[in-house]
Amino acid sequence: MKLEPILAAAVAGESLDDATLAYLLGLETPGELEALFRAAYTVKLRYVGNQVHLRGLVEISNICRKNCYYCGIRRGNTNVARFAMNREEILEAARLTARFRYGSIVLQAGERNDPGWVDFIEEIVREIKAIDGGKLGITLSLGEQTLETYRRWFAAGAHRYLLRIESSDPEFYATLHPADHRHDERVAALGFLREAGYQVGTGVMIGLPGQTVEHLVRDLRFFQKLDVDMIGMGPYIVHHDTPLGRRFPETGSDAKRQLEAGLKMIAVTRLLLRNVNIASTTALQALAPDGRERGLLAGANVIMPNVGDLAYRKGYLLYENKPGVDENADSARIALERAVGSIGESIAYEVWGDSPHFAARAGNR
Ligand code: 5AD
Numbered sequence: 120m121k122l123e124p125i126l127a128a129a130v131a132g133e134s135l136d137d138a139t140l141a142y143l144l145g146l147e148t149p150g151e152l153e154a155l156f157r158a159a160y161t162v163k164l165r166y167v168g169n170q171v172h173l174r175g176l177v178e179i180s181n182i183c184r185k186n187c188y189y190c191g192i193r194r195g196n197t198n199v200a201r202f203a204m205n206r207e208e209i210l211e212a213a214r215l216t217a218r219f220r221y222g223s224i225v226l227q228a229g230e231r232n233d234p235g236w237v238d239f240i241e242e243i244v245r246e247i248k249a250i251d252g253g254k255l256g257i258t259l260s261l262g263e264q265t266l267e268t269y270r271r272w273f274a275a276g277a278h279r280y281l282l283r284i285e286s287s288d289p290e291f292y293a294t295l296h297p298a299d300h301r302h303d304e305r306v307a308a309l310g311f312l313r314e315a316g317y318q319v320g321t322g323v324m325i326g327l328p329g330q331t332v333e334h335l336v337r338d339l340r341f342f343q344k345l346d347v348d349m350i351g352m353g354p355y356i357v358h359h360d361t362p363l364g365r366r367f368p369e370t371g372s373d374a375k376r377q378l379e380a381g382l383k384m385i386a387v388t389r390l391l392l393r394n395v396n397i398a399s400t401t402a403l404q405a406l407a408p409d410g411r412e413r414g415l416l417a418g419a420n421v422i423m424p425n426v427g428d429l430a431y432r433k434g435y436l437l438y439e440n441k442p443g444v445d446e447n448a449d450s451a452r453i454a455l456e457r458a459v460g461s462i463g464e465s466i467a468y469e470v471w472g473d474s475p476h477f478a479a480r481a482g483n484r
C-alpha cells in the first residue's frame with residue numbers, strides 16, 4: 120500500500136476497510152508516523168478544533184470488587200492500602216475544579232455496587248451539581264452497574280460516563296480477566312448507559328501481551344458500531360504486583376514502542392470517528408514527559424488533570440511509574456497550560472466540552 124494516497128482519502132472522509140486500518144496501525148518509520156499523525160491532526164482541527172477540553176479527575180476510592188489481571192488496585196493485591204475519600208474531600212476537589220475553571224469533573228474509582236456506595240455517589244453528584252449553580256459537567260467512571268443505578272446517577276446530575284471495554288474481543292478479554300468478569304455483561308452495561316441517557320465513552324488498553332493488530336482493528340469497529348461520543352484509551356503499562364505483570368514482566372519495557380502504539384491508535388481513531396472526544400491519557404505521560412502533548416498532536420483533544428488530594432495519589436497506582444503522584448493540582452495546572460501552549464493549542468475554560476458527535480447524534484433523534 121502507498122501511504123500518501125491512503126491518508127489523503129482518509130482525511131477526505133472516505134471509508135477505511137479493515138486492511139487499511141491494520142496497515143495504518145502497523146506503520147513504523149518516523150516519517151510514516153509523522154504523516155499519520157499530521158493527517159489525524161488535520162481531521163481533528165476540522166471537527167473539534169485546537170482547543171483542549173479539561174476534566175478535573177478525582178480518584179475517589181481504590182476499593183474494587185474486581186480482579187482484572189493487569190490492574191494494580193485489583194482486589195487480590197494485598198499490598199495496596201485501601202482508601203475512600205469522604206464527602207467533604209470530594210466536594211473540596213470539585214470546588215477546586217470550579218475555581219480552576221476546568222468546566223467539568225470526572226469521578227473515578229474501583230468498582231463497587233453495594234447500596235451504601237450507590238447512595239453515596241448519588242448524593243455526592245447532587246451536591247457537586249449544587250456548586251456554582253450547576254456549572255460543572257459531571258462524568259462518572261465507576262464501572263459496571265445496573266440500569267437502575269445508572270439512571271439514579273443520571274437523574275442526580277451526571278451526564279457522561281466512561282466505561283472501557285478493555286478489549287472488544289471476548290476471547291482475548293477472557294485472557295485478561297477472571298471468568299466471572301463477563302464480556303457480554305460489560306457490553307450490556309454500555310447499552311444501559313446509552314439507555315439511561317449518558318454521553319458514553321469507552322476505550323481499550325494498547326500493547327497488552329498477546330494483543331494483535333487484528334484485535335485493535337476489531338476494537339475500532341466496536342467503537343464505530345457503538346457510536347460512542349468519547350474515547351479514552353492508553354498504553355498498557357506493567358504493574359508487577361499483578362498476574363499479568365508477573366507472567367509477562369517484559370511487556371512494555373520498550374516505552375518508545377508502547378507510546379507509539381498508543382499514539383497510532385489515537386490517530387487512526389480520529390481518522391475513523393472524526394467528531395468524537397478523544398482523551399490524551401495519563402498512561403501516555405507515564406511513558407514520556409511530553410506524552411500527553413504528543414497525544415494531542417496525534418488527534419486527541421481532551422486532558423484529565425488530577426485535582427484530587429495528593430495524600431491519596433500513591434494509593435491509585437493502576438500501573439507503575441504513574442506520573443503526577445507528587446504534583447499538586449495547582450502546579451499541574453500551570454504546567455499543563457504551558458505544555459498545551461507549547462504546541463500551539465489553547466485550553467477551553469469553563470465549558471463542558473461535549474463532543475460535536477453527541478450534538479449531532481442528539482440532533483438526529
Ligand atoms: N496499564 C494501563 N492501563 C491500565 N488500566 C488498568 N490497569 C492498567 C495498566 N496496567 C486502565 C484500564 C481501566 C482504567 C481505569 O485504567 O483500562 O479501565
Ligand code: SF4
Pocket residue numbers: 183184185186187190191192193194228229230262
Ligand atoms: Fe478494578 Fe477497574 Fe482495576 Fe479492574 S481495572 S481491577 S475494575 S479498578
